[in-house]
Amino acid sequence: MPIRLLCLCFSLFFALEPARAADLSTTIAAVKPSIVAIGTSLPTRSPAVIFFGTGWVTGDGLSVITNAHVVSNAIKADQKESLGIVIAGEGNTIAFRAATLAGVDPDHDLAHLRLAGGPPLPALKLGDSATLREGRELALTGFPLGMVLGLHHVTHRATLSAITPIIIPSIGARQLDARAIVQLARPFDIFQLDGTAYPGNSGSPVYDPADGTVYAVINMGFVKGFKEAAITNPSGISYAIPGRYVSALLQRAAQ
Template identity: 60%
Template sequence: MKTAAALLFLAAAAPAGADQLARVIESVKPSIVGIGSFQKTRSPALIFVGTGFVVGDGLTVLTAAHVVQKTLDIENRETLGILVGQGDTAQFRSGVVTAVDKEHDLAQLRVVGAALPALQLGDSAKVQEGQAMAFTGFPLGVILGLHHVTHRATVSAITPVIMPPQSAQKLDAKLLKPLQKPVYSVFQLDGTAYPGSSGSPLYDPDTGLVYGVINMVYVKGLKEAAISAPSGITYAIPGNFIRELLPRR
């Protein structure tokens, strides 16, 4: 009888967790935007480069620094900005980069227009290995259309910011140095990110609090393998570095 009761409890509890994540996804989606550039005379006029999310007063957007590192063609009126909405109804809103933290691969944009719903930041110092997370963004961008995609993930490790070698034999002095005295640590996730996911918020699936920013996926072999044969290992920058970036306006 106890076993039957336990099974009934588990059966009842599982959908509740799924329902909660579904509600959180719906609440965070309006705050998650595409990052791209627009140039009227270009074909296509709009080029998608990554994902970002809204914080603070609703006009501040966070993303990965490598997403906005391309030099704009100012002479031909190329403009950086965000895409709000989804699918064919997505609209471009111009913005400017107001702060960049290259060390932690973070960038801040200010956008024009009406304020958007903002996500709240959690304390990433409290994140533990084994903690459940989710991230939402636009993998593969306009190839699949501007539609939000969410992945579940577990914090597999909190590890020094270093690219893992293919084997222990490939560890050399250059790779060992950050391990001996790491500059900072990142979240290693078992969720699969794809090109376009960079800049997505990593958040608690129960509360929607943001604890990190998707930075990169570990790629085996050529970069194209990130699409055809993803490793299933993704890294995220801890969100407390965002707090240090935000006041820089």
């Protein structure tokens, strides 16, 4: 390759990198108002609000999507508590809005909440997850370690590394729990990402860095050893539920 042409290629590469970073910066600012925390509120408790995971607003601005296991953990709490979303503002400012459970898809670990009154929130567009291919650049935003680090939006870049079956191979039958057995009977493909998701990222939207279109929902991190190792020794591998299952859950609520 001629030296002049080689220099031109390098110039184009380095010119594109700042543009990509600028696109993501703009997109993060646009999606943050739509990404909320999922928690419960009890005024007589300290702290009054407890965080369980991340969710994001879609549809008419009153629908919130998160993981089913996030909601399950929340509703196991004291019945006097109110389920809802926590809107993170500037600094330590937060606002709690009550919500009701509109639908659950336990097979794909998804839950649909409906805000109980109040103005609609900015909604994220749900894209066609079937169009994604391995190698696609993506981003995810949520509240990793929310009760430890505070409710501050955190964004990670990620690449769609593989489209793989939901079941993670077990060493032996003793490692198969009831949920894994159900998944063996009804397997489906899941997105494997090279971005690191921490506890608290469950329910985070996985979106296009250029325009914020959501294509998947963070489900779990593949961690080494015990759950606590996700903090000290993350694997760098995460999994996300394709958005087509979100579409199906929302359609059931509309029927």
